[in-house]
Amino acid sequence: MKIWGRPKDSGLVESISLLALHLLEGDFAHSFAVPGWIGLALPCVKMANPVPSACCMVLAAVVVVYAQRHSQPDSHTQFERVGADVTMKCGSMDWDAAVTWTVNGTDIDESHLNGSYLILKNVDLSQSGQYSCYEGSAWHLKYQTTLKVGTPPREPVLMCRSNNYPKGFYCSWHLPTPTYIPNIFNISVIHGTKEMVCEKDAVPKNRCHIRYLQLFSTVKYKVTLTVTNALGKNYTTVTFDEFAIVKPDPPESVVAKPVPNNPRRLEVSWQNPSSWPDPESFPLKFFLRYRPLILDQWQHVELSDGTSHTITDAYAGKEYIIQVAAKDNDIGTWSDWSVAVHATPWTEEPKHLTTEAQITETTSASTSSFMAPPTTKICDKGAVVGSGAVAVCWTAGLVVAAYSALFI
Amino acid sequence: MAGADSPSAALRRRDLCARGIRLAGKMRSDVVDLLDAYVEQQGLDASASVAAVEGVPPAAVERWDEQTGTQRLLENLAAYRAFRGLLAQMLEEQREQLGEADAALGRALAAVLLQVSAFAYHLEELLRLESRGPPTDEGDGPPPQPQSVFEQKLRGLGVLRELAQWAVRSARDLRQLAKPGPGAGSAPSPAESP
Numbered sequence: 121m122k123i124w125g126r127p128k129d130s131g132l133v134e135s136i137s138l139l140a141l142h143l144l145e146g147d148f149a150h151s152f153a154v155p156g157w158i159g160l161a162l163p164c165v166k167m168a169n170p171v172p173s174a175c176c177m178v179l180a181a182v183v184v185v186y187a188q189r190h191s192q193p194d195s196h197t198q199f200e201r202v203g204a205d206v207t208m209k210c211g212s213m214d215w216d217a218a219v220t221w222t223v224n225g226t227d228i229d230e231s232h233l234n235g236s237y238l239i240l241k242n243v244d245l246s247q248s249g250q251y252s253c254y255e256g257s258a259w260h261l262k263y264q265t266t267l268k269v270g271t272p273p274r275e276p277v278l279m280c281r282s283n284n285y286p287k288g289f290y291c292s293w294h295l296p297t298p299t300y301i302p303n304i305f306n307i308s309v310i311h312g313t314k315e316m317v318c319e320k321d322a323v324p325k326n327r328c329h330i331r332y333l334q335l336f337s338t339v340k341y342k343v344t345l346t347v348t349n350a351l352g353k354n355y356t357t358v359t360f361d362e363f364a365i366v367k368p369d370p371p372e373s374v375v376a377k378p379v380p381n382n383p384r385r386l387e388v389s390w391q392n393p394s395s396w397p398d399p400e401s402f403p404l405k406f407f408l409r410y411r412p413l414i415l416d417q418w419q420h421v422e423l424s425d426g427t428s429h430t431i432t433d434a435y436a437g438k439e440y441i442i443q444v445a446a447k448d449n450d451i452g453t454w455s456d457w458s459v460a461v462h463a464t465p466w467t468e469e470p471k472h473l474t475t476e477a478q479i480t481e482t483t484s485a486s487t488s489s490f491m492a493p494p495t496t497k498i499c500d501k502g503a504v505v506g507s508g509a510v511a512v513c514w515t516a517g518l519v520v521a522a523y524s525a526l527f528i
Numbered sequence: 529m530a531g532a533d534s535p536s537a538a539l540r541r542r543d544l545c546a547r548g549i550r551l552a553g554k555m556r557s558d559v560v561d562l563l564d565a566y567v568e569q570q571g572l573d574a575s576a577s578v579a580a581v582e583g584v585p586p587a588a589v590e591r592w593d594e595q596t597g598t599q600r601l602l603e604n605l606a607a608y609r610a611f612r613g614l615l616a617q618m619l620e621e622q623r624e625q626l627g628e629a630d631a632a633l634g635r636a637l638a639a640v641l642l643q644v645s646a647f648a649y650h651l652e653e654l655l656r657l658e659s660r661g662p663p664t665d666e667g668d669g670p671p672p673q674p675q676s677v678f679e680q681k682l683r684g685l686g687v688l689r690e691l692a693q694w695a696v697r698s699a700r701d702l703r704q705l706a707k708p709g710p711g712a713g714s715a716p717s718p719a720e721s722p
Contacts, residue, residue: 286592286593333590334588334589334590335588335589335592335697336587336588336589336592336693336694336696336697337586337587337588337693338578338586338587338588338689338690338693339577339588340577363696400703400707401700401703401704401707402700402703403703449699450553450556450696450699450700451696
């Protein structure tokens with residue numbers, strides 16, 4: 121049996137039922153006249169015998185049952201608050217009708233029913249799902265709804281910042297707790313009497329940006345964010361001066377290097393953040409902090425120009441951690457700290473010689489029967505010291521010994 | 529006299545701009561301190577919004593990056609000349625209201641007034657270097673006198689806030705001016721006549 125298409129109008133059940141009726145009555149001519157059907161090809165149609173055959177009767181019955189079970193009543197969605205009591209009616213069914221309710225395809229126990237009404241008390245998030253109501257033993261779908269349990273929005277958190285002054289600024293937001301249902305955010309930006317357009321970013325979705333129309337204004341900006349969902353609404357407002365929100369991104373490409381023949385120096389360089397559009401006209405100043413890994417206390421240096429600095433008081437031979445922050449020379453606040461870099465000042469004794477001596481000493485102590493030949497390079501890995509190198513040397517020694525035993 | 533674009537003029541311009549930037553930075557720092565002291569002494573709310581006050585030149589500008597060097601200098605000079613008159617008036621009002629009760633505030637006001645005058649002179653020097661010469665300081669007469677003591681206080685708040693913004697703007701303007709290439713001092717447009 122082929123079925124092409126479906127009725128363009130709703131009323132699938134009616135169409136199929138009518139079709140089935142025609143089939144049962146042997147009225148094959150009218151089966152094609154059932155409104156909305158594009159075409160229906162049945163093997164039975166070819167029979168010239170007007171008496172409906174048994175197969176057609178069975179087919180018709182199957183079609184009717186199929187239509188009744190899979191026809192789609194209008195789909196509903198309902199939003200309810202966590203903790204609410206929810207009553208679902210089975211469409212237009214009477215209270216005393218015999219029905220079966222399911223949630224996500226699973227039967228719901230009759231204890232939740234009041235007549236044909238489904239009662240859900242003190243709903244929680246786990247009760248979100250698709251609820252369906254079927255009539256009697258025929259399982260005729262009478263009503264279907266998607267229940268979404270959630271909460272109204274709490275006051276959103278809104279932040280505005282200019283990391284690309286003087287081009288503009290952006291505002292970003294989030295909800296302190298999820299609502300579990302869809303939310304719509306609307307933002308308005310007012311400067312004096314002017315309403316400004318905040319263009320939403322594609323990514324991330326909770327951000328928009330504004331271009332400055334004026335610079336050096338004493339008039340404050342007022343930004344209001346409203347969040348709305350099916351269960352409620354909330355909003356927050358922030359007010360700020362043009363200068364107050366200026367905060368560059370951290371400096372980029374921070375590099376720290378030892379200075380040859382200088383055991384107490386480290387040369388640090390960095391670049392302006394790429395998001396800062398005009399460092400020549402709007403220069404940044406920098407704050408550098410550094411400490412040896414073994415200490416907790418930072419040293420700080422503020423630098424009014426340039427993108428490099430030489431630390432001259434480093435402890436010899438100690439590994440340092442270094443970070444840099446940036447700020448507009450005149451306005452705003454400091455950036456976050458840059459990614460940390462590590463460096464150790466130059467030392468007179470090359471590290472790899474010291475390491476090799478330590479490894480050789482360790483190997484002699486723990487591998488007395490299986491001494492690796494002096495030319496073995498496996499152990500000669502520069503900074504590798506300690507138990508890891510001993511294991512490598514042990515293995516190398518065994519291999520060499522086995523090889524020697526085979527061929528000597 | 530060296531032309532505006534000669535190497536010596538360019539060096540002189542860069543030197544004047546560098547000094548002007550330092551002067552603007554110091555001025556801003558002092559104005560911010562003075563603003564805090566003024567708000568406290570006058571019993572004002574630091575976050576209060578003050579509507580645009582007549583006679584106080586607003587620092588706010590649209591299309592700032594499109595201005596020519598000469599436009600920047602002329603607007604700056606007009607502003608600081610206006611601030612000179614406004615601060616002198618504030619100083620007088622402060623002495624009348626408080627006498628010697630708050631000498632520190634008076635001294636701070638006087639110090640800022642001196643810096644504003646010095647900066648105005650600095651701008652005149654830069655304009656002379658542009659072979660323009662500064663416009664004559666005819667002004668529009670003394671600034672309008674506020675009616676009440678409260679209005680005086682609010683205007684004072686507005687003056688200092690706007691001056692702090694101008695100090696930042698001036699440093700930015702001078703950095704633009706100090707850049708090599710066009711934009712440091714173009715031919716004046718008809719709108720720039722003094």
